[in-house]
Amino acid sequence: DQVLHIVPETLQQVQHLQHLCSTFLLDLWKPPLPEDIWAGEDLDIRVPAPLLQAVKDSLDQHMIPYKVLIHDVQELVDQSMPREMSSHRQTPEGYVYTQYHPMDKIYEWMTLIQENNRELVTQHYLGNTFENRPMYYLKISQPSDKTKKIIWMDCGIHAREWISPAFCQWFVKEILQNYESDAKIRRFLQNLDLYILPVLNVDGYIYSWETARLWRKNRSPHMNGTCYGTDLNRNFNSSWGSVGVSYNCSSEIFCGSGPESEPETKAVVQLIESKKSDILCYLTIHSYGQYILTPYGSTTEPPSNNEELMHVAQEAAAALMGKYGTSYEVGSTSLILYSNSGSSRDWAHMIGIPFSYTFELRDKGTYGFVLPADQIQPTCEETM
Amino acid sequence: IPAVGVKYYLHFTTEDYISGQNAGSCVATVLYLKNSRPAVNIKCLHTKDQNQIQDEDNRFHQQLRQQTKPIIANDIPDSHGNIDRALIPVWGLAVAGSSYVMFEKSTENLGYFMAQVKAVKQRIRKDNAAEFEFAVLLHETPTQKIDLCHIHVIWTLGHPLRVKYICASENHRLEDGSGMESGSASGILHEREGNF
Numbered sequence: 381d382q383v384l385h386i387v388p389e390t391l392q393q394v395q396h397l398q399h400l401c402s403t404f405l406l407d408l409w410k411p412p413l414p415e416d417i418w419a420g421e422d423l424d425i426r427v428p429a430p431l432l433q434a435v436k437d438s439l440d441q442h443m444i445p446y447k448v449l450i451h452d453v454q455e456l457v458d459q460s461m462p463r464e465m466s467s468h469r470q471t472p473e474g475y476v477y478t479q480y481h482p483m484d485k486i487y488e489w490m491t492l493i494q495e496n497n498r499e500l501v502t503q504h505y506l507g508n509t510f511e512n513r514p515m516y517y518l519k520i521s522q523p524s525d526k527t528k529k530i531i532w533m534d535c536g537i538h539a540r541e542w543i544s545p546a547f548c549q550w551f552v553k554e555i556l557q558n559y560e561s562d563a564k565i566r567r568f569l570q571n572l573d574l575y576i577l578p579v580l581n582v583d584g585y586i587y588s589w590e591t592a593r594l595w596r597k598n599r600s601p602h603m604n605g606t607c608y609g610t611d612l613n614r615n616f617n618s619s620w621g622s623v624g625v626s627y628n629c630s631s632e633i634f635c636g637s638g639p640e641s642e643p644e645t646k647a648v649v650q651l652i653e654s655k656k657s658d659i660l661c662y663l664t665i666h667s668y669g670q671y672i673l674t675p676y677g678s679t680t681e682p683p684s685n686n687e688e689l690m691h692v693a694q695e696a697a698a699a700l701m702g703k704y705g706t707s708y709e710v711g712s713t714s715l716i717l718y719s720n721s722g723s724s725r726d727w728a729h730m731i732g733i734p735f736s737y738t739f740e741l742r743d744k745g746t747y748g749f750v751l752p753a754d755q756i757q758p759t760c761e762e763t764m
Numbered sequence: 765i766p767a768v769g770v771k772y773y774l775h776f777t778t779e780d781y782i783s784g785q786n787a788g789s790c791v792a793t794v795l796y797l798k799n800s801r802p803a804v805n806i807k808c809l810h811t812k813d814q815n816q817i818q819d820e821d822n823r824f825h826q827q828l829r830q831q832t833k834p835i836i837a838n839d840i841p842d843s844h845g846n847i848d849r850a851l852i853p854v855w856g857l858a859v860a861g862s863s864y865v866m867f868e869k870s871t872e873n874l875g876y877f878m879a880q881v882k883a884v885k886q887r888i889r890k891d892n893a894a895e896f897e898f899a900v901l902l903h904e905t906p907t908q909k910i911d912l913c914h915i916h917v918i919w920t921l922g923h924p925l926r927v928k929y930i931c932a933s934e935n936h937r938l939e940d941g942s943g944m945e946s947g948s949a950s951g952i953l954h955e956r957e958g959n960f
Binding site for chain 2: 479480589593594596611624626631632633717718719720745746747748749750751752753754755
């Protein structure tokens, strides 16, 4: 849109301009009404972009000189108003991390995080969900000429565990907000890249917001559309289908029609496989239970680096407890929880990623999956 | 214990469901037998003053009996974990009622948590008891199933809760097994009483 400045010289010109304004319903800035247009007086009109050429042609035809006062009205508007999201450096201003957000807001958030932190953050496409929604992860990386080791963290593999995506968002915010002030974070990022997938099971997450709060699986149909959903955390190729699963779609722990049968699983597998030699640590965030679980779920046989795995996890649990006194149990899934096969954590370790953990966040069953939003902050702070 | 079953010895602490405060500790033995319900022996040491508990119960009970309009509510907690302050004690009552159900349903390999109260409806009575109907979602582990149970509770002060319930999962089994017509009115209604 442009604003044209005209000073009509003759009555004829005034009449033509009045005609133009009423025909095109132009936005008169000065004077406000067409009947107040006078020869020798200033006339400022805003002309919408699609009509510009026609109006200018008409002015030329009638030999009415004009000047372009404003070349782009929108640009001026943008400059003069502090745009809600773009002014704050690190994180979108006004984004409330102590609330649960629906998927469309999380997509928006990812875009803004990248926009506001271009030097550190890039958003990457991982793949599509069953219902054809994009899966994105954020890569937080300090520019450098050396290849860095990677820490991968995914959240929201189970739809109803809302505290999990909330934690991923909180984590990203914390890292970016404190990057400048916290030397530890800077040192961290000197040698490590962080890959964060805020919502893995996008379709399921949306379903839990719109239809069934306690939905767990993804939304792929089976049995001619009479039954929906595979448990993505039983769908990985780690002793797939052997224990702690169901082969029946109606079960919440249905492992799918085969290992990696689900597009969500495939998308994650592809990326991690391609970078596995650089991935130091695989973290997958769930709720509830307050556990830090080590491999394996499919067998009680301890992993090769069990001592180190346990030691690190125990240190983490101790640090966590130091914050608010929350106690987390540490141990192998098959020993302290229950047997399950096809989990992403087991798979990550089996393909060679040395440190692989499942975090089960708050609580221990009081609120369970419907953890109140006022517990987001303490849960995230202690987990950090 | 060969040819008999498996016996577990437990020592655990308890906390107030609503406030999270330490409520004491218990020692228990649970004997899982082959063809009958487990045998439980339990002894607890309460930290909270029993008189205080009784006072709170009395007050709540009186409140319920003085209702002119029956309490009716849905989704406690809601999707975001919120509970109306006024409904917190009703939530507590639902937990108490559900615990009977969960006790009956659990086995050596199946455990439960109360995930959410989908609906609660009070029935005003003329006598000195409080009566409620709950629709409750139970989270079953390790199957991860969510079972919907209708729980009917009658609370007379100074007496244990009288609980009757029927869960959707059982209805299903009934249909599958005995070939009955679908129509859930004919399910097994369980009654449970006694010192819990």
